[in-house]
Amino acid sequence: MAKSNAERLRAFKERKKEKEKVASLTLDGVFKTPFFETLPPDYDTESQFADSFEFIGLPTPVFNDDLGIEHHTLYSDESAAELFELNRRSLGRAEMMITALNEAAENLAFYVNKYKRTEIKARLAEIEASDLSDPETKRAALKNAARLNKMLEQLDKQVRLTFPQWKVTG
Template sequence: MAMTPAESQRAYRERIKARKEAANLAAYQVFNTPFYEALPEDHSYSSDFANAFELMGIPTPEFSDDRGPEEFTLDVGAKDDGFFDKMPGSLGRAELMVDCLLAAAKDLASHVSDHKKSEIKARLAEIETSDLSDPEIRKAALKDVTRLNKMLDQLDKQVRWTFPQWKVTG
């Protein structure tokens, strides 16, 4: 019996997914040495990685064995959602950590930007409602308005950071 278009499409997507998974497995079979063994011995206490976590007041993650991200997660549902299906071991944990840190940084940057915008707009509103009859006060207020509007323009822009590529595919 012939397949319906929906069944045909579903089968096609499953074949594509299987090919991608096979290619990813083939790509990761290249890495024989576990990631934790390739790190310098002082990476967890004398590196930019460790310094960044210390500045944030967060304990520096250590890579002392080849356990994967599923051993460290606090989100019990993440195991069922397929977050740990990509790369096993300490290398998979490091890759997931990069992805999570980027997502967290983007979200936090958005919240900080929104807060700053609302505060700047509040200062602009204060200037609009203030008494500007004195020429000196008006001159200072116009200077502040210009400065605050420049700050708003800066916050409306996107920034780009460059990173070494950390993901590979087969």
């Protein structure tokens, strides 16, 4: 009997997870020096990394041990085991942090985009509902409407950010 799409997808995910697990085990022999030991001594106070967190009013994450993300997360041990590949130490924690910060930035960008669209559309609706009988008022309103529509076009675009590659497989 043929497999359903859900069964094929489940099998694919299991194969992918197993492949990643095997790859991560083979990487243990490659990355021998603990990641936290390779950071500059002042990375958490005098670096662009620290400056970025200070600028937005958040404490800079500190890497002062080789414990993995499971020791630093607010999730319970069971849910952490489901979410994270455990025993990846400080390097795995840094990799998870990169992924989480990317996802947080993407989600925040979505909310800001949605807010700006709503506000711009409200201003366009105000222009449409306004009295445009005076030629000078009509010209200013049309100019403003064109500006607002250009903003909406900008919000339709996607932004691509580039990072150095940080993920490797065996």
